[in-house]
Amino acid sequence: MKRKIRIKDIAQMAGVSVGTVDRILHNRGNVSESARIAVETVLKKVDYKPNIHISGLSLKRKYKVVITTPNIMKGEYWESIHAGISYALEEFENIRVQCLVYTYNQYDIYSCREIFDRVAETDADAVIIGATFKEESVRLSKQLEEKEIPYIFVDSPLENSSPLAFFTSDHYVCGYLVAKLITSIIPSGSDIGMLQAVRIGDQSANTSILRKQGFNDYLQEKNIGNNVQRISFTAMEPEKFDHQLTDFFQRQQNIGGVVVLNSRGGIVADYFAKNGIHDIKLVCLDLTAPNVRGLKEGYIDFLIGQEPEHQGFLAMKTLIEYLIYRKPVKVENFTQLDILTKETIGYYNQFNFMS
DSSP states (O other): OOOOOOHHHHHHHHTSOHHHHHHHHTTOSOOOHHHHHHHHHHHHHHTOOOOHHHHHHHHHSOEEEEEEEEOOOTTSHHHHHHHHHHHHHHHTTTSOEEEEEEEEOTTBHHHHHHHHHHHHHSOOSEEEEEOOSHHHHHHHHHHHHHTTOOEEEESOOOSSOOOSEEEEOOHHHHHHHHHHHHHTTSOTTOEEEEEEEEOBTSOOOHHHHHHHHHHHHHHHHTTOOOOEEEEEEETTOGGGHHHHHHHHHHHOTTEEEEEESSSOHHHHHHHHHHTTOOSSEEEEESOOHHHHHHHHTTSOSEEEEOOHHHHHHHHHHHHHHHHHHOOOOOSEEEOOOEEEOTTTGGGOOTTGGGO
């Protein structure tokens, strides 16, 4: 009979202490990256399996998972995140998971603060966080850490936090890619309009900050001289948007292209459609319903997908497997970026990652 591998054996093989192995197996406390790699290499080599008795007990209990993200709107980005979460719950339908969903207005820091305060008071087994406002998200993460509640970020990683894991696209690379695409299809001497949402609390979304940095770095590295002009978008007052765009294009006569570094590019495409604008190029993010429509109708030239369904699916799957089996978890997880055009959008499926 094959001898059962003990934690003591793993520690000896990896050249670390028993306590270090225990912390890695149960994701408790900080360990060095070299120790983590050594232990995980041994775990894979010996095909380590969790204690069956513990797993059996874990299967019988009910888990409370809190999910807090920006508001869910049909056909929009965050609905896709939640679709992936629901898909994972279907895969683990024999596991008793109670999900509590708390959403906030992603354009209002005070709405985010209020909801995060409620989440911090919840007696949860684990939390999935869709982080928009950096400081508020870090504050929530510290509160969860004090209560020893594991949490996972979707859509954005954050510095000064210790999540169980995060699942996101690389937003810096995304912005870098947007700059590369738009500058390849506009005249060299033209200006670029950049849509930026006005938020209550005067904070940019963490993802937008990273994308803008990548965008600007590409222009600087390639010595590209196109001027970038800001287009303000009042998200809380969408009825004003047509007027804001009209005013912008009347003042800026040299715009060759527009980029949208959030998921709201469809409203620019709709404006172009209503006003018969075909000579301004448009690069946007995310496969929302308005964005896909704009791509198919030819008003959006490139659309970059970030696999939000995959992010949500992996976040919930990882949490369930961690809570039941205490499996080692890889902290940094980046999903792929897909560049889609009018010609290729028909072949794209929201759950392609399951293939």
